[in-house]
Amino acid sequence: MSWLRRRMSSLTARLALAYGLTTVLILIGVAAYLSSALESQLEGHADSELVSEVLRVRHLLREVEGENEIRADTHRFADIAMGHEGLILVVRTRDGEPLITLNPRNETLPTLRVHAANITPDRGMLESWRPRGGAPSRALAALGEVGTTGRTVEILVLSDAGSRFALMREYRGQLLGATLCGAIAAAALGFLLARRGLLPLRRMADDAAAVTTSRLATRLDVGNAPEELRELAGALNDMLARLQDSFTRLSTFSADLAHDFRTPISNLVGQTQVTLAQRRNPAEYEALLESNLEEFERLSRMIENMLFLARADHAQVALDQKPLDARAELDKVAEYFDAVAAERDLTLTITGTATVTADQTLLRRAVTNLLDNALRHAPAGSTVRLAVLRARPGHTGIRIANAGPAIATEALPQLFGRFFRADPSRRNSATSTGLGLAIVDSIMRLHGGSVTVRSQEGLTEFELLFPDGMAFPKSAP
Structure with a gap:
């Protein structure tokens, strides 16, 4: 059976x-x-x-x-x-x-x-x-x-x-025998024809079975597939392309994650080993603890950011969307960065007014990440501009612009990737986790909006685009 x-x-x-x-x-x-x-x-x-x-x-x-x-x-x-x-x-x-x-x-x-x-x-x-x-x-x-x-x-x-x-009766018996023999012959012939007709499908299955993590670039042959299977082959090829892209990004993410975790952990281990190699006075131990605390805080930020991105990827971040005064929200975020801007000899300006439908906490987090990024890259004596505008019908935009060197054109598509830094010299920065722009992109996708960047010599602009109207909150299942 x-x-x-x-x-x-x-x-x-x-x-x-x-x-x-x-x-x-x-x-x-x-x-x-x-x-x-x-x-x-x-x-x-x-x-x-x-x-x-x-x-x-x-x-x-x-x-x-x-x-x-x-x-x-x-x-x-x-x-x-x-x-x-x-x-x-x-x-x-x-x-x-x-x-x-x-x-x-x-x-x-x-x-x-x-x-x-x-x-x-x-x-x-x-x-x-x-x-x-x-x-x-x-x-x-x-x-x-x-x-x-x-x-x-x-x-x-x-x-x-x-x-x-x-x-x-004899004639009907002969007819029944002929019918059964004909049915058996037809089933056998049908089996052979079906087996031959499904041969392209078996070849497609063999090609798909040959796809491994080291051969994700393999694609099914759509040109030689029967018309009925071309749509399936095309869909499978699209799926393989998405898998290859996801696997590549995951591999890059894992490598970057290991690299960024290794730096603070190596610092912690090295500093602790050096300090413990011989007896120290209390001031030296205190300095070690302060240094270790900075690294722990950096690790904590990285872990928190990665957890947020993981929840956002699975729509497990609850949104409390409501109409907000976009100008007032920018004022609050700018007030928090006033001291940082003054320390770096930068000026903050805010223009425009509009109502935006968003989660207040996530809106401030997105703006904070972009403003922090702008302040770190703007040259001393320049102005960082924040603006609220009606970018297009049905959408409210928040634009953050800073002066400075342009971002390379080839780096723009990767700018919102995890652990990606357009400036290699800042790759090991203790203040940056390389996840800020990826978090901004996830926040905007949760709101059904988008984030875009334009960069040319002397000016870089990031723009958040929020759709109008109350959206249904995305909550954890």
């Missing part, structure tokens, strides 16, 4: 079975039609023979001189029944005296309506009767004139349809 279940799970076997069953139904329909047509033809032929037998007997009766000649020359009438299996012929006087009796099985004769001698018999005059232990049969009774005497006798012609029914 398990073998049968495994075989029936095969698409080839299912197609072959469906093809075989369809063929069986068609052959059964054809066989039923042929059987019915043959039986109807045989029945019609038998009925016509009965009518013809009556006419022949009438003809022979006209050629005799009297009833005695009929008794003496019975072989002339017996010849009529030759070659007609199951035919019963009885000729008798009007008083019931038998003149000719051809009834091999001594069947009990039914009572039949006798038609006049001047009426030409036809199939509509036939009556039904049932022989002893036999099948329904047909009979006809009519009067016939004897020579020129003017006397008439009764002619009874009956057919035993048993032989015809036996013939039909």
Whole structure:
């Protein structure tokens, strides 16, 4: 049974079975039609023979001189029944005296309506009767004139349809055998055709099975695939492309993660080993703890940021979206950075006003990340500009611009990737985790908005685009 279940799970076997069953139904329909047509033809032929037998007997009766000649020359009438299996012929006087009796099985004769001698018999005059232990049969009774005497006798012609029914049973048996053989042959042929027809699908499966982490660039051959499979092959290729991109980003993320975790951990281990190599005074231990605290804080920020990105990727960050005064939110964030800006000899300006629909905490976090990025890269003595504007119908934009060197064009598409830093010299910065812009991108995707960047010599602009209206919050499942 398990073998049968495994075989029936095969698409080839299912197609072959469906093809075989369809063929069986068609052959059964054809066989039923042929059987019915043959039986109807045989029945019609038998009925016509009965009518013809009556006419022949009438003809022979006209050629005799009297009833005695009929008794003496019975072989002339017996010849009529030759070659007609199951035919019963009885000729008798009007008083019931038998003149000719051809009834091999001594069947009990039914009572039949006798038609006049001047009426030409036809199939509509036939009556039904049932022989002893036999099948329904047909009979006809009519009067016939004897020579020129003017006397008439009764002619009874009956057919035993048993032989015809036996013939039909044998014929139906042969049809059934032919139908079964045809169905088996059709199923076998269907299996071969289905197996051959599904060969491109098996090749596609083999190609897909050959895809591994080291061969993610492998693609299915769409050009040689049948038309019905091209859409599937194209969808699988698109899926492989997405997997390759995700795997590449995951590999890069893992490498960057290991690199960025290694730096603070190496600092912690190195500084601690050096300090513990010999006895130190309390001030030195205190300096070590302060240094270690900075590294721990950096690790804590990195872990917190990565957890946020992981939850955002799975839509597990609950949003409390509501209409906010975008200008007021920028004022609060700028107030927090006033001291940092003054320390770096930078000026903050805010322009524009509008209402934005967003989660207040996440909005401030996105703006904080962008403003922190702008302050770190803006040259001393320059101005960092924050602006609220109606960027396009149905959207509110928040733009943050700073002066400074342009970001390389090839780096722009990767700018919102995790652990990516456009400035390699700042790769090991203790103040940057390389996740700030990735968090901004995740926040905007949670809001159904987007973040864009434009950079040319002397000016870099980041713009957050929030759609208007209350969105349904994305909450943890």
